[in-house]
Amino acid sequence: xxxxxxxxxxxxxxxxxxxxxxxxxxxxxxxxxxxxxxxxxxxxxxxxxxxxxxxxxxxxxxxxxxxxxxxxxxxxxxxxxxxxxxxxxxxxxxxxxxxxxxxxxxxxxxxxxxxxxxxxxxxxxxxxxxxxxxxxxxxxxxxxxxxxxxxxxxxxxxxxxxxxxxxxxxxxxxxxxxxxxxxxxxxxxxxxxxxxxxxxxxxxxxxxxxxxxxxxxxxxxxxxxxxxxxxxxxxxxxxxxxxxxxxxxxxxxxxxxxxxxxxxxxxxxxxxxxxxxxxxxxxxxxxxxxxxxxxxxxxxxxxxxxxxxxxxxxxxxxxxxxxxxxxxxxxxxxxxxxxxxx
Ligand SMILES: NC(=O)c1ccc[n+]([C@@H]2O[C@H](COP(=O)([O-])OP(=O)(O)OC[C@H]3O[C@@H](n4cnc5c(N)ncnc54)[C@H](O)[C@@H]3O)[C@@H](O)[C@H]2O)c1
Numbered sequence: 105x106x107x108x109x110x111x112x113x114x115x116x117x118x119x120x121x122x123x124x125x126x127x128x129x130x131x132x133x134x135x136x137x138x139x140x141x142x143x144x145x146x147x148x149x150x151x152x153x154x155x156x157x158x159x160x161x162x163x164x165x166x167x168x169x170x171x172x173x174x175x176x177x178x179x180x181x182x183x184x185x186x187x188x189x190x191x192x193x194x195x196x197x198x199x200x201x202x203x204x205x206x207x208x209x210x211x212x213x214x215x216x217x218x219x220x221x222x223x224x225x226x227x228x229x230x231x232x233x234x235x236x237x238x239x240x241x242x243x244x245x246x247x248x249x250x251x252x253x254x255x256x257x258x259x260x261x262x263x264x265x266x267x268x269x270x271x272x273x274x275x276x277x278x279x280x281x282x283x284x285x286x287x288x289x290x291x292x293x294x295x296x297x298x299x300x301x302x303x304x305x306x307x308x309x310x311x312x313x314x315x316x317x318x319x320x321x322x323x324x325x326x327x328x329x330x331x332x333x334x335x336x337x338x339x340x341x342x343x344x345x346x347x348x349x350x351x352x353x354x355x356x357x358x359x360x361x362x363x364x365x366x367x368x369x370x371x372x373x374x375x376x377x378x379x380x381x382x383x384x385x386x387x388x389x390x391x392x393x394x395x396x397x398x399x400x401x402x403x404x405x406x407x408x409x410x411x412x413x414x415x416x417x418x419x420x421x422x423x424x425x426x427x428x429x430x431x432x433x434x435x436x437x438x439x440x441x442x443x444x445x446x
Contacts, residue, residue: 112184114141116285137161172217183225190379192251203254211265238408241342266340274334279346283324284434300435311370318350323422333416346407363432
Protein backbone atom coordinates (compact mmCIF):
# COMPACT_ATOMS: atom_id res chain seq x y z
CA UNK A 105 0.00 0.00 0.00
CA UNK A 106 1.35 3.43 -0.99
CA UNK A 107 0.45 6.82 0.40
CA UNK A 108 -0.82 8.91 -2.47
CA UNK A 109 -1.97 12.52 -2.78
CA UNK A 110 -4.36 13.48 -5.58
CA UNK A 111 -4.83 17.22 -6.14
CA UNK A 112 -7.87 18.31 -8.14
CA UNK A 113 -9.68 15.31 -6.66
CA UNK A 114 -13.19 16.77 -6.96
CA UNK A 115 -12.73 17.29 -10.70
CA UNK A 116 -13.58 15.10 -13.66
CA UNK A 117 -10.32 13.16 -13.86
CA UNK A 118 -9.00 13.52 -10.30
CA UNK A 119 -12.18 12.10 -8.73
CA UNK A 120 -12.07 8.95 -10.83
CA UNK A 121 -8.34 8.52 -10.40
CA UNK A 122 -8.78 8.80 -6.61
CA UNK A 123 -11.55 6.21 -6.72
CA UNK A 124 -9.43 3.74 -8.71
CA UNK A 125 -6.50 4.18 -6.31
CA UNK A 126 -8.85 3.58 -3.37
CA UNK A 127 -10.23 0.45 -5.08
CA UNK A 128 -6.65 -0.75 -5.55
CA UNK A 129 -6.16 -0.54 -1.78
CA UNK A 130 -3.90 2.54 -1.75
CA UNK A 131 -4.01 5.07 1.09
CA UNK A 132 -5.25 8.02 -0.93
CA UNK A 133 -5.60 11.63 0.22
CA UNK A 134 -7.92 13.81 -1.86
CA UNK A 135 -7.51 17.58 -2.08
CA UNK A 136 -9.45 20.23 -3.98
CA UNK A 137 -10.48 23.85 -3.45
CA UNK A 138 -13.77 23.35 -5.37
CA UNK A 139 -13.12 26.28 -7.69
CA UNK A 140 -14.30 23.78 -10.32
CA UNK A 141 -15.32 20.15 -9.81
CA UNK A 142 -18.16 19.15 -7.53
CA UNK A 143 -19.11 17.21 -4.43
CA UNK A 144 -21.25 14.92 -6.57
CA UNK A 145 -18.08 13.70 -8.29
CA UNK A 146 -17.04 12.23 -4.95
CA UNK A 147 -19.98 9.84 -4.63
CA UNK A 148 -19.36 6.33 -5.97
CA UNK A 149 -21.48 3.21 -5.56
CA UNK A 150 -18.95 1.61 -3.23
CA UNK A 151 -17.55 4.70 -1.49
CA UNK A 152 -18.32 8.32 -0.67
CA UNK A 153 -15.31 10.65 -0.44
CA UNK A 154 -17.23 13.80 0.53
CA UNK A 155 -16.36 13.66 4.22
CA UNK A 156 -12.69 12.84 3.76
CA UNK A 157 -11.60 15.26 0.99
CA UNK A 158 -9.40 18.17 2.12
CA UNK A 159 -11.16 21.30 0.94
CA UNK A 160 -7.98 23.28 0.47
CA UNK A 161 -6.06 25.28 -2.09
CA UNK A 162 -2.73 23.89 -3.31
CA UNK A 163 -1.34 27.40 -2.69
CA UNK A 164 -2.23 27.30 1.03
CA UNK A 165 1.39 26.92 2.05
CA UNK A 166 0.85 26.37 5.79
CA UNK A 167 -1.70 23.67 5.19
CA UNK A 168 0.31 21.94 2.45
CA UNK A 169 3.43 21.96 4.61
CA UNK A 170 1.54 20.33 7.47
CA UNK A 171 -0.10 17.79 5.16
CA UNK A 172 3.20 16.67 3.65
CA UNK A 173 4.99 16.51 7.00
CA UNK A 174 2.22 14.37 8.51
CA UNK A 175 1.44 12.07 5.60
CA UNK A 176 4.85 11.24 4.07
CA UNK A 177 3.39 10.69 0.60
CA UNK A 178 5.03 8.17 -1.73
CA UNK A 179 3.38 9.52 -4.88
CA UNK A 180 1.74 12.83 -5.80
CA UNK A 181 -0.71 13.00 -8.69
CA UNK A 182 -0.88 16.72 -9.40
CA UNK A 183 -4.11 16.96 -11.35
CA UNK A 184 -5.47 20.31 -10.05
CA UNK A 185 -5.49 23.22 -12.42
CA UNK A 186 -7.55 25.86 -14.17
CA UNK A 187 -8.53 24.00 -17.29
CA UNK A 188 -11.08 25.97 -19.33
CA UNK A 189 -9.24 27.85 -22.08
CA UNK A 190 -11.42 30.98 -21.95
CA UNK A 191 -11.06 31.20 -18.15
CA UNK A 192 -7.28 31.19 -18.55
CA UNK A 193 -7.48 33.92 -21.22
CA UNK A 194 -9.85 35.90 -19.04
CA UNK A 195 -7.89 35.71 -15.76
CA UNK A 196 -4.28 35.18 -16.76
CA UNK A 197 -2.71 36.10 -13.44
CA UNK A 198 -4.84 33.57 -11.56
CA UNK A 199 -4.23 30.94 -14.27
CA UNK A 200 -0.47 31.35 -13.95
CA UNK A 201 -0.68 31.41 -10.18
CA UNK A 202 -2.63 28.15 -9.97
CA UNK A 203 -1.20 26.27 -12.93
CA UNK A 204 2.45 27.33 -12.80
CA UNK A 205 3.14 28.53 -9.26
CA UNK A 206 0.85 25.77 -7.93
CA UNK A 207 2.91 23.15 -9.78
CA UNK A 208 6.18 24.56 -8.45
CA UNK A 209 4.73 24.49 -4.93
CA UNK A 210 3.94 20.78 -5.40
CA UNK A 211 7.37 20.02 -6.86
CA UNK A 212 9.09 21.78 -3.99
CA UNK A 213 7.01 19.88 -1.42
CA UNK A 214 7.87 16.61 -3.17
CA UNK A 215 11.55 17.57 -3.05
CA UNK A 216 11.60 18.59 0.61
CA UNK A 217 9.43 15.78 1.98
CA UNK A 218 10.92 13.02 -0.16
CA UNK A 219 7.95 11.70 -2.12
CA UNK A 220 9.25 9.11 -4.57
CA UNK A 221 7.43 10.43 -7.62
CA UNK A 222 5.21 13.17 -8.98
CA UNK A 223 2.86 12.68 -11.92
CA UNK A 224 1.69 15.89 -13.55
CA UNK A 225 -1.44 16.44 -15.65
CA UNK A 226 -0.46 18.35 -18.78
CA UNK A 227 -2.30 18.65 -22.04
CA UNK A 228 -2.27 18.00 -25.77
CA UNK A 229 -3.07 21.72 -26.09
CA UNK A 230 0.70 22.33 -25.87
CA UNK A 231 0.75 21.04 -29.48
CA UNK A 232 -1.65 23.76 -30.68
CA UNK A 233 0.96 25.21 -33.07
CA UNK A 234 2.34 21.87 -34.26
CA UNK A 235 1.91 21.03 -37.92
CA UNK A 236 3.35 17.47 -38.00
CA UNK A 237 0.98 14.68 -36.99
CA UNK A 238 0.67 12.57 -35.02
CA UNK A 239 2.29 14.82 -32.43
CA UNK A 240 5.22 13.24 -30.63
CA UNK A 241 6.42 14.06 -27.15
CA UNK A 242 9.80 15.41 -28.27
CA UNK A 243 8.43 18.11 -30.55
CA UNK A 244 6.41 21.07 -29.30
CA UNK A 245 6.02 24.32 -31.20
CA UNK A 246 5.58 26.84 -28.40
CA UNK A 247 1.87 27.50 -27.76
CA UNK A 248 0.07 30.83 -28.18
CA UNK A 249 -2.95 30.46 -25.89
CA UNK A 250 -2.54 31.03 -22.17
CA UNK A 251 -3.80 27.67 -20.88
CA UNK A 252 -1.28 25.56 -22.83
CA UNK A 253 1.39 28.18 -22.09
CA UNK A 254 0.86 27.64 -18.35
CA UNK A 255 1.05 23.87 -18.79
CA UNK A 256 4.09 24.02 -21.04
CA UNK A 257 5.88 26.29 -18.56
CA UNK A 258 4.96 23.92 -15.73
CA UNK A 259 6.40 21.03 -17.74
CA UNK A 260 9.71 22.92 -17.86
CA UNK A 261 9.68 23.19 -14.06
CA UNK A 262 8.94 19.45 -13.78
CA UNK A 263 12.00 18.78 -15.95
CA UNK A 264 14.15 21.27 -14.00
CA UNK A 265 13.28 19.72 -10.62
CA UNK A 266 13.86 16.28 -12.05
CA UNK A 267 17.24 17.23 -13.55
CA UNK A 268 18.48 19.06 -10.47
CA UNK A 269 17.24 16.69 -7.77
CA UNK A 270 16.72 13.37 -9.54
CA UNK A 271 12.99 13.31 -8.74
CA UNK A 272 11.23 10.99 -11.21
CA UNK A 273 8.53 13.31 -12.48
CA UNK A 274 6.20 12.07 -15.22
CA UNK A 275 4.39 14.58 -17.40
CA UNK A 276 1.22 13.17 -18.92
CA UNK A 277 -0.12 15.06 -21.94
CA UNK A 278 -3.80 14.20 -22.05
CA UNK A 279 -5.65 14.36 -25.37
CA UNK A 280 -9.34 15.39 -25.18
CA UNK A 281 -10.66 13.36 -22.26
CA UNK A 282 -14.23 12.11 -22.04
CA UNK A 283 -16.23 9.88 -19.75
CA UNK A 284 -18.47 10.03 -16.67
CA UNK A 285 -17.91 13.12 -14.47
CA UNK A 286 -17.12 15.27 -17.53
CA UNK A 287 -18.26 18.80 -16.67
CA UNK A 288 -21.52 19.59 -18.43
CA UNK A 289 -22.66 22.47 -16.21
CA UNK A 290 -19.88 25.03 -16.37
CA UNK A 291 -20.08 28.18 -18.53
CA UNK A 292 -18.02 26.71 -21.37
CA UNK A 293 -18.07 22.91 -21.01
CA UNK A 294 -15.91 20.58 -23.09
CA UNK A 295 -17.60 19.75 -26.40
CA UNK A 296 -19.16 16.44 -25.32
CA UNK A 297 -20.51 17.90 -22.08
CA UNK A 298 -21.91 20.82 -24.06
CA UNK A 299 -23.67 18.68 -26.68
CA UNK A 300 -25.19 16.38 -24.05
CA UNK A 301 -26.39 19.35 -21.98
CA UNK A 302 -28.01 21.17 -24.87
CA UNK A 303 -29.75 18.02 -26.19
CA UNK A 304 -30.89 17.15 -22.67
CA UNK A 305 -32.44 20.62 -22.28
CA UNK A 306 -34.16 20.37 -25.66
CA UNK A 307 -31.92 23.04 -27.22
CA UNK A 308 -30.19 22.93 -30.57
CA UNK A 309 -26.42 22.63 -29.98
CA UNK A 310 -24.22 25.06 -31.88
CA UNK A 311 -21.15 23.57 -33.53
CA UNK A 312 -18.53 25.99 -34.77
CA UNK A 313 -17.20 25.82 -38.32
CA UNK A 314 -18.29 22.72 -40.31
CA UNK A 315 -18.05 20.17 -37.49
CA UNK A 316 -15.59 18.22 -39.62
CA UNK A 317 -12.62 19.15 -37.46
CA UNK A 318 -10.87 16.03 -36.19
CA UNK A 319 -9.75 15.45 -32.62
CA UNK A 320 -8.14 12.67 -30.60
CA UNK A 321 -10.47 11.64 -27.74
CA UNK A 322 -9.31 9.39 -24.91
CA UNK A 323 -11.68 7.67 -22.48
CA UNK A 324 -11.05 8.46 -18.81
CA UNK A 325 -10.64 4.80 -17.68
CA UNK A 326 -7.96 4.25 -20.32
CA UNK A 327 -6.20 7.41 -19.16
CA UNK A 328 -6.27 6.14 -15.56
CA UNK A 329 -4.81 2.77 -16.62
CA UNK A 330 -1.81 4.62 -18.03
CA UNK A 331 -1.57 7.04 -15.09
CA UNK A 332 -1.14 3.95 -12.88
CA UNK A 333 1.35 2.25 -15.18
CA UNK A 334 3.72 5.25 -15.31
CA UNK A 335 4.43 4.71 -11.63
CA UNK A 336 7.10 2.30 -12.87
CA UNK A 337 9.10 5.25 -14.30
CA UNK A 338 12.41 5.82 -12.51
CA UNK A 339 13.36 9.07 -14.23
CA UNK A 340 11.77 12.06 -15.95
CA UNK A 341 9.40 11.19 -18.74
CA UNK A 342 6.79 12.86 -20.90
CA UNK A 343 3.99 10.66 -22.18
CA UNK A 344 1.11 11.32 -24.56
CA UNK A 345 -2.20 9.86 -23.37
CA UNK A 346 -4.21 9.39 -26.52
CA UNK A 347 -5.75 6.93 -28.94
CA UNK A 348 -3.58 8.05 -31.87
CA UNK A 349 -6.79 8.17 -33.91
CA UNK A 350 -9.14 11.01 -34.73
CA UNK A 351 -12.88 11.44 -34.87
CA UNK A 352 -14.84 14.41 -36.16
CA UNK A 353 -17.08 16.56 -33.98
CA UNK A 354 -19.95 15.65 -36.34
CA UNK A 355 -19.35 11.95 -35.66
CA UNK A 356 -19.36 12.58 -31.93
CA UNK A 357 -22.57 14.54 -32.31
CA UNK A 358 -24.16 11.66 -34.23
CA UNK A 359 -23.23 9.06 -31.59
CA UNK A 360 -24.44 11.25 -28.70
CA UNK A 361 -27.69 12.01 -30.52
CA UNK A 362 -28.30 8.29 -31.10
CA UNK A 363 -27.52 7.38 -27.50
CA UNK A 364 -29.92 10.06 -26.25
CA UNK A 365 -32.63 9.12 -28.75
CA UNK A 366 -32.84 12.66 -30.16
CA UNK A 367 -33.17 13.69 -33.78
CA UNK A 368 -32.11 17.34 -33.42
CA UNK A 369 -29.57 18.49 -35.97
CA UNK A 370 -26.88 20.90 -34.82
CA UNK A 371 -26.70 24.52 -35.88
CA UNK A 372 -23.42 25.50 -37.50
CA UNK A 373 -21.92 28.88 -36.60
CA UNK A 374 -19.05 31.02 -37.77
CA UNK A 375 -15.92 30.82 -35.70
CA UNK A 376 -16.22 34.58 -34.96
CA UNK A 377 -17.37 34.64 -31.34
CA UNK A 378 -16.50 31.11 -30.34
CA UNK A 379 -16.26 32.11 -26.69
CA UNK A 380 -19.40 34.25 -26.81
CA UNK A 381 -19.85 33.85 -23.06
CA UNK A 382 -16.66 35.86 -22.58
CA UNK A 383 -17.36 39.19 -24.37
CA UNK A 384 -14.46 40.86 -22.55
CA UNK A 385 -12.05 38.79 -24.64
CA UNK A 386 -13.34 40.52 -27.78
CA UNK A 387 -13.25 44.05 -26.36
CA UNK A 388 -11.04 46.90 -27.57
CA UNK A 389 -8.25 47.95 -27.42
CA UNK A 390 -6.82 44.42 -27.72
CA UNK A 391 -9.49 41.94 -28.81
CA UNK A 392 -8.34 38.34 -28.94
CA UNK A 393 -6.74 37.45 -32.26
CA UNK A 394 -9.27 36.17 -34.80
CA UNK A 395 -6.58 34.08 -36.39
CA UNK A 396 -5.81 32.29 -33.12
CA UNK A 397 -9.51 31.76 -32.45
CA UNK A 398 -10.02 30.25 -35.89
CA UNK A 399 -7.04 28.00 -35.48
CA UNK A 400 -8.32 26.84 -32.10
CA UNK A 401 -11.75 25.95 -33.49
CA UNK A 402 -10.68 24.11 -36.61
CA UNK A 403 -7.50 22.61 -35.21
CA UNK A 404 -6.64 19.00 -35.86
CA UNK A 405 -5.34 16.98 -32.92
CA UNK A 406 -3.78 13.58 -33.12
CA UNK A 407 -1.15 12.40 -30.65
CA UNK A 408 1.13 9.44 -31.12
CA UNK A 409 0.78 6.92 -28.28
CA UNK A 410 3.75 4.87 -29.43
CA UNK A 411 5.84 5.86 -26.40
CA UNK A 412 3.09 4.82 -23.95
CA UNK A 413 2.69 1.50 -25.74
CA UNK A 414 6.39 0.69 -25.96
CA UNK A 415 7.55 1.95 -22.57
CA UNK A 416 4.54 1.09 -20.41
CA UNK A 417 2.80 -1.72 -22.33
CA UNK A 418 -0.43 0.30 -22.46
CA UNK A 419 -3.15 0.46 -25.06
CA UNK A 420 -6.51 2.23 -24.93
CA UNK A 421 -9.33 -0.33 -24.73
CA UNK A 422 -12.61 1.57 -24.80
CA UNK A 423 -14.52 2.12 -28.04
CA UNK A 424 -15.92 5.56 -28.78
CA UNK A 425 -19.50 4.18 -28.68
CA UNK A 426 -19.07 2.48 -25.31
CA UNK A 427 -17.33 5.54 -23.85
CA UNK A 428 -20.01 7.91 -25.10
CA UNK A 429 -22.76 5.62 -23.78
CA UNK A 430 -21.28 5.78 -20.26
CA UNK A 431 -20.73 9.54 -20.57
CA UNK A 432 -24.31 10.18 -21.68
CA UNK A 433 -25.81 8.01 -18.92
CA UNK A 434 -23.80 9.74 -16.21
CA UNK A 435 -24.24 13.28 -17.55
CA UNK A 436 -28.00 12.90 -17.91
CA UNK A 437 -28.22 11.91 -14.25
CA UNK A 438 -26.19 15.02 -13.30
CA UNK A 439 -28.36 17.27 -15.49
CA UNK A 440 -31.56 15.82 -14.05
CA UNK A 441 -30.31 16.41 -10.51
CA UNK A 442 -29.34 20.00 -11.41
CA UNK A 443 -32.84 20.58 -12.82
CA UNK A 444 -34.47 19.25 -9.66
CA UNK A 445 -32.39 21.64 -7.53
CA UNK A 446 -33.72 24.72 -9.37
N1 LIG B 1 -10.42 17.09 -19.37
C1 LIG B 1 -9.58 17.14 -20.38
O1 LIG B 1 -9.95 16.90 -21.55
C2 LIG B 1 -8.12 17.47 -20.14
C3 LIG B 1 -7.27 17.45 -21.24
C4 LIG B 1 -5.94 17.76 -21.04
C5 LIG B 1 -5.46 18.05 -19.77
N2 LIG B 1 -6.30 18.10 -18.73
C6 LIG B 1 -5.73 18.43 -17.40
O2 LIG B 1 -6.10 17.44 -16.46
C7 LIG B 1 -6.35 18.03 -15.19
C8 LIG B 1 -7.75 17.63 -14.73
O3 LIG B 1 -8.70 18.09 -15.69
P1 LIG B 1 -10.25 17.94 -15.45
O4 LIG B 1 -10.90 17.86 -16.76
O5 LIG B 1 -10.50 16.89 -14.43
O6 LIG B 1 -10.57 19.38 -14.85
P2 LIG B 1 -11.54 19.78 -13.66
O7 LIG B 1 -11.73 21.24 -13.72
O8 LIG B 1 -12.75 18.91 -13.65
O9 LIG B 1 -10.66 19.40 -12.39
C9 LIG B 1 -9.64 20.22 -11.91
C10 LIG B 1 -9.83 20.34 -10.41
O10 LIG B 1 -8.77 21.13 -9.87
C11 LIG B 1 -9.32 21.89 -8.83
N3 LIG B 1 -8.47 23.06 -8.56
C12 LIG B 1 -8.29 24.14 -9.39
N4 LIG B 1 -7.49 25.01 -8.79
C13 LIG B 1 -7.15 24.50 -7.57
C14 LIG B 1 -6.38 24.95 -6.50
N5 LIG B 1 -5.77 26.16 -6.53
N6 LIG B 1 -6.25 24.17 -5.40
C15 LIG B 1 -6.88 22.98 -5.34
N7 LIG B 1 -7.66 22.49 -6.33
C16 LIG B 1 -7.80 23.25 -7.43
C17 LIG B 1 -10.70 22.30 -9.33
O11 LIG B 1 -11.56 22.68 -8.29
C18 LIG B 1 -11.14 21.02 -10.05
O12 LIG B 1 -11.92 20.20 -9.21
C19 LIG B 1 -6.18 19.53 -15.35
O13 LIG B 1 -4.91 19.91 -14.86
C20 LIG B 1 -6.27 19.74 -16.85
O14 LIG B 1 -5.52 20.84 -17.26
C21 LIG B 1 -7.63 17.80 -18.87
